[in-house]
Amino acid sequence: MEALQKELSKLESKANLSKPSSRIDDIIKLLEDAKASIQANPSSTKLQLAKLQQAATKEVDKLNHDVKEVYKGINSYSKALDKKFKSTSLEDIADLDYDAIGPLTGLVNRAVAMHLAREGKFNVAEIFMKEVQQRNTNDETNQIPTNLRAQFETMYEIVACIADGDLEKAIQWARQNEQRLNERRSRLEWELVKTKFLSIAETEGHAQAMLYGREQFSRFLDLYKFEIQQVVTGPMFVRSETITARPYPHLQTITSAEQREQLSAFFCREYCSLMGLSASSPLYLAATAGAIALPKLVKVSSIMKDKKTAWTSHNELPVEIPLPPSFTFHSIVVCPVSKEQTTEQNPPMMLPCGHVIAKESLERLTNRGVNGSTVTMKCPYCPKECKKSDAERIYL
Ligand SMILES: [Zn+2]
Numbered sequence: 368m369e370a371l372q373k374e375l376s377k378l379e380s381k382a383n384l385s386k387p388s389s390r391i392d393d394i395i396k397l398l399e400d401a402k403a404s405i406q407a408n409p410s411s412t413k414l415q416l417a418k419l420q421q422a423a424t425k426e427v428d429k430l431n432h433d434v435k436e437v438y439k440g441i442n443s444y445s446k447a448l449d450k451k452f453k454s455t456s457l458e459d460i461a462d463l464d465y466d467a468i469g470p471l472t473g474l475v476n477r478a479v480a481m482h483l484a485r486e487g488k489f490n491v492a493e494i495f496m497k498e499v500q501q502r503n504t505n506d507e508t509n510q511i512p513t514n515l516r517a518q519f520e521t522m523y524e525i526v527a528c529i530a531d532g533d534l535e536k537a538i539q540w541a542r543q544n545e546q547r548l549n550e551r552r553s554r555l556e557w558e559l560v561k562t563k564f565l566s567i568a569e570t571e572g573h574a575q576a577m578l579y580g581r582e583q584f585s586r587f588l589d590l591y592k593f594e595i596q597q598v599v600t601g602p603m604f605v606r607s608e609t610i611t612a613r614p615y616p617h618l619q620t621i622t623s624a625e626q627r628e629q630l631s632a633f634f635c636r637e638y639c640s641l642m643g644l645s646a647s648s649p650l651y652l653a654a655t656a657g658a659i660a661l662p663k664l665v666k667v668s669s670i671m672k673d674k675k676t677a678w679t680s681h682n683e684l685p686v687e688i689p690l691p692p693s694f695t696f697h698s699i700v701v702c703p704v705s706k707e708q709t710t711e712q713n714p715p716m717m718l719p720c721g722h723v724i725a726k727e728s729l730e731r732l733t734n735r736g737v738n739g740s741t742v743t744m745k746c747p748y749c750p751k752e753c754k755k756s757d758a759e760r761i762y763l
Pocket residue numbers: 718720721722746747748749750751
């Protein structure tokens with residue numbers, strides 16, 4: 368990587384186009400000056416042209432020399448790139464007989480269009496859908512719900528208000544959707560009102576904030592009594608520093624752009640969940656996870672090719688691919704006996720001693736007798752004995 372960085376800094380310092388471009392400016396000036404002199408004194412045309420030819424040739428030579436430097440830089444940089452990242456053709460490593468998304472083009476198109484819509488790029492999404500439909504009019508799977516655009520537009524309108532420091536629209540929306548948000552145990556409305564209170568305290572003073580709090584806080588008393596106490600008393604401790612400095616650093620206002628961004632992200636998450644959509648774009652998540660996994664898969668694939676072994680299961684990867692915590696959406700249980708990940712068909716079962724194994728492993732361990740349900744087995748992880756019927760399925 369160091370060699371690459373060295374080449375890059377060389378490219379930036381020496382081989383950039385600033386020299387050639389100022390040289391071209393010089394040449395243009397030369398031509399314009401000559402034109403002006405000829406226009407002012409037509410009788411000197413011959414002399415001026417001779418002078419111009421001499422000067423221009425010199426400048427063009429210099430320009431060629433400068434450009435050569437740029438080409439040289441680009442060449443050695445691309446050589447360094449090739450050396451560092453050896454290209455592997457996907458055809459060499461992929462199992463071309465198995466195309467997982469080939470039959471699902473409609474769904475992929477829909478995912479692309481949905482991604483564009485949720486990014487607020489409505490026009491691009493519409494053009495994309497139009498072109499898809501022109502090619503394949505019968506495909507019903509790629510339709511985007513018609514009211515989606517309006518819903519996303521409202522979301523972006525509110526997010527723009529939050530970015531301007533105005534929370535009122537967001538609070539109104541949360542209030543309109545109070546029941547559904549409460550069903551999800553969402554803190555959205557409270558967080559918005561709390562942030563507004565603290566922002567008023569910071570900009571207009573504690574007294575003004577108290578007026579607002581008196582009006583708003585009673586509806587949150589049941590759920591957030593302790594937090595209300597903190598929020599109301601927090602500003603009393605403030606002297607010269609900002610309100611969030613002490614004594615409760617977790618209390619947020621919307622003074623900084625970062626805080627506004629956090630609040631916007633929280634709002635979008637809740638908004639999308641009420642629309643039945645995930646917080647982040649599935650296309651973005653899938654593509655990012657794929658990009659993280661690809662180098663490892665390429666390596667596995669080439670090792671398997673060398674050893675002439677085959678990838679036996681299409682639904683399971685032969686290696687573990689760790690993803691960042693933000694990509695973990697639910698817990699998984701891997702059976703400690705069979706080392707397989709539990710599924711709906713093969714769910715995790717808890718034995719009376721508290722140890723958990725997969726259902727199939729449990730069946731294998733208890734199947735030794737004639738009547739499976741009455742045979743006792745020893746837990747594979749502790750000395751306790753139990754019957755198959757004592758085990759209980761666990762839900763995560
Ligand atoms: Zn046990």
